[in-house]
Amino acid sequence: xxxxxxxxxxxxxxxxxxxxxxxxxxxxxxxxxxxxxxxxxxxxxxxxxxxxxxxxxxxxxxxxxxxxxxxxxxxxxxxxxxxxxxxxxxxxxxxxxxxxxxxxxxxxxxxxxxxxxxxxxxxxxxxxxxxxxxxxxxxxxxxxxxxxxxxxxxxxxxxxxxxxxxxxxxxxxxxxxxxxxxxxxxxxxxxxxxxxxxxxxxxxxxxxxxxxxxxxxxxxxxxxxxxxxxxxxxxxxxxxxxxxxxxxxxxxxxxxxxxxxxxxxxxxxxxxxxxxxxxxxxxxxxxxxxxxxxxxxxxxxxxxxxxxxxxxxxxxxxxxxxxxxxxxxxxxxxxxxxxxxxxxxxxxxxxxxxxxxxxxxxxxxxxxxxxxxxxxx
Amino acid sequence: xxxxxxxxxxxxxxxxxxxxxxxxxxxxxxxxxxxxxxxxxxxxxxxxxxxxxxxxxxxxxxxxxxxxxxxxxxxxxxxxxxxxxxxxxxxxxxxxxxxxxxxxxxxxxxxxxxxxxxxxxxxxxxxxxxxxxxxxxxxxxxxxxxxxxxxxxxxxxxxxxxxxxxxxxxxxxxxxxxxxxxxxxxxxxxxxxxxxxxxxxxxxxxxxxxxxxxxxxxxxxxxxxxxxxxxxxxxxxxxxxxxxxxxxxxxxxxxxxxxxxxxxxxxxxxxxxxxxxxxxxxxxxxxxxxxxxxxxxxxxxxxxxxxxxxxx
Numbered sequence: 001x002x003x004x005x006x007x008x009x010x011x012x013x014x015x016x017x018x019x020x021x022x023x024x025x026x027x028x029x030x031x032x033x034x035x036x037x038x039x040x041x042x043x044x045x046x047x048x049x050x051x052x053x054x055x056x057x058x059x060x061x062x063x064x065x066x067x068x069x070x071x072x073x074x075x076x077x078x079x080x081x082x083x084x085x086x087x088x089x090x091x092x093x094x095x096x097x098x099x100x101x102x103x104x105x106x107x108x109x110x111x112x113x114x115x116x117x118x119x120x121x122x123x124x125x126x127x128x129x130x131x132x133x134x135x136x137x138x139x140x141x142x143x144x145x146x147x148x149x150x151x152x153x154x155x156x157x158x159x160x161x162x163x164x165x166x167x168x169x170x171x172x173x174x175x176x177x178x179x180x181x182x183x184x185x186x187x188x189x190x191x192x193x194x195x196x197x198x199x200x201x202x203x204x205x206x207x208x209x210x211x212x213x214x215x216x217x218x219x220x221x222x223x224x225x226x227x228x229x230x231x232x233x234x235x236x237x238x239x240x241x242x243x244x245x246x247x248x249x250x251x252x253x254x255x256x257x258x259x260x261x262x263x264x265x266x267x268x269x270x271x272x273x274x275x276x277x278x279x280x281x282x283x284x285x286x287x288x289x290x291x292x293x294x295x296x297x298x299x300x301x302x303x304x305x306x307x308x309x310x311x312x313x314x315x316x317x318x319x320x321x322x323x324x325x326x327x328x329x330x331x332x333x334x335x336x337x338x339x340x341x342x343x344x345x346x347x348x349x350x351x352x353x354x355x356x357x358x359x360x361x362x363x364x365x366x367x368x369x370x371x372x373x374x375x376x377x
Numbered sequence: 378x379x380x381x382x383x384x385x386x387x388x389x390x391x392x393x394x395x396x397x398x399x400x401x402x403x404x405x406x407x408x409x410x411x412x413x414x415x416x417x418x419x420x421x422x423x424x425x426x427x428x429x430x431x432x433x434x435x436x437x438x439x440x441x442x443x444x445x446x447x448x449x450x451x452x453x454x455x456x457x458x459x460x461x462x463x464x465x466x467x468x469x470x471x472x473x474x475x476x477x478x479x480x481x482x483x484x485x486x487x488x489x490x491x492x493x494x495x496x497x498x499x500x501x502x503x504x505x506x507x508x509x510x511x512x513x514x515x516x517x518x519x520x521x522x523x524x525x526x527x528x529x530x531x532x533x534x535x536x537x538x539x540x541x542x543x544x545x546x547x548x549x550x551x552x553x554x555x556x557x558x559x560x561x562x563x564x565x566x567x568x569x570x571x572x573x574x575x576x577x578x579x580x581x582x583x584x585x586x587x588x589x590x591x592x593x594x595x596x597x598x599x600x601x602x603x604x605x606x607x608x609x610x611x612x613x614x615x616x617x618x619x620x621x622x623x624x625x626x627x628x629x630x631x632x633x634x635x636x637x638x639x640x641x642x643x644x645x646x647x648x649x650x651x652x653x654x655x656x657x658x659x660x661x662x663x664x665x666x667x668x669x670x671x672x673x674x675x676x677x678x679x680x681x682x683x684x685x686x687x688x689x
Contacts, residue, residue: 023435024434024438036463036464072643075645319463320397
């Protein structure tokens, strides 16, 4: 199966109007890439819902799938917004700001980055000194810590930047409570207090805030370029792209991006973000910013290696091409993500424990559950 | 004139299955591209998908799926099979002789997991005189056996597993696939319809012994034609019971349908309104039986409009 279009998914996302000559084959590939990358909703929004996007020649059968994807996004967005209301109620007496992060923030602030997005967990950031009280209030209102393994509990609480995930007993929704945006053991140390101090209150709520526009961008790119789990890297890049293209606050965001990144010790992830947003999403970035940020990049050898790794991780494979190179890159990023989060000795110990399965309680895996459910007719 | 899979030879089928873009077939509202290098799976496909139209032209494909041996040394000793979709393997592998059931379960999963353009219920659906008979029920209720019997006695098969409801029209959308039967049902239906050609019997699956027979050609010929709501019947096989059809309140029927819907939460309020519309336009019953012949006869009378005289 061959196609003359280099990367159908990116082509149609960047320019929906340039699809007049597409056959069913290109559309099929674009949709397969989208499903693989978690971008079906984003593709649907671009082709069906976005009033600013040029019209495309999308076939009817694909249109049904895209409508289905939008239906899922809409249902999930409604659920996330409901959760934020419950959170506002539960944490009303916290006495500290509660900052919504990532998808929940985009939805609550009605940003373009919320469009066509799937939502799962809600992430919030609270000051470290309010963490214990936050956990109590949440428990009182029906959230329960999910992590049963002793090792994982310690891992989260002592070393990471968040509580173990909490699940609401009745609603089944999942909440991640952070006290900073990177672990305290990490090599980069952005100051959470500065982020919280600059956070913007959310109208119509008692305690909820969202990050200031420039901080929201920096958080998004830090989360993407410092993470260990890259399965949704392209989707996160798409979110970041939409944040930066958003008209609201755009001028001041661009001007403040580099100074704020340096203030928060996030210059290296910013460098990667600008580089790959230009390359993949064709985001226009001012030359002076590119030049200034270049000083924060890695050396030439590491730079070449990282370029290859990111080009693999930030792509949606086109079937039937093999995934071996991409899997290698993701494995490298997995180790890197942990390397960035913890000192070497701790890293070795952690990876060994994970590899040997010593951290687990004896439970089935998600894949067994999915198979048993599918066969259960 | 559309070419159907039955018009290819087995070796032609195997050739298409062995290489990209795979064997492309229209299955109800969907086009599936299937790839597998495994000869036994290819034989089952050739037999049980024989009535599906081939999709030759370069059209849109809804699902690109595969059945392969998982990578690794295990393939040389007690080999397994794994289901692939878009370069991912969403399930753990199964024993090597379960390739065709795995393909069927995988395709079902694609539909109920991802096709949220329809409200999807777990249940069989058949059509007669333009009206749909929905048998919403989980495994073990006897719905598959009942469905298999009915489709040879005047009812058109829309699906034996997944009821698809269109949000725009409220119609039931056909999705006819091979009918799967388990354990004792296989013998029961074989005795009832001696002419049926089953695929291989697969032993020791998580559900016991499983066998499939192809959807009737008449069902496939009309796979583009939806049905209007007709009857909602909650079936229950109980050994030794008499044949009993009893009306139930529509509200109770609606709750039962919601409980058997895969994506009710995604449809939200729209889903409630769709099911309310469906039960409004349907006659709703519970049904208990042990004798298939009596059951077939009762449903024929139901279809002929003598509903009032049929219910006890």
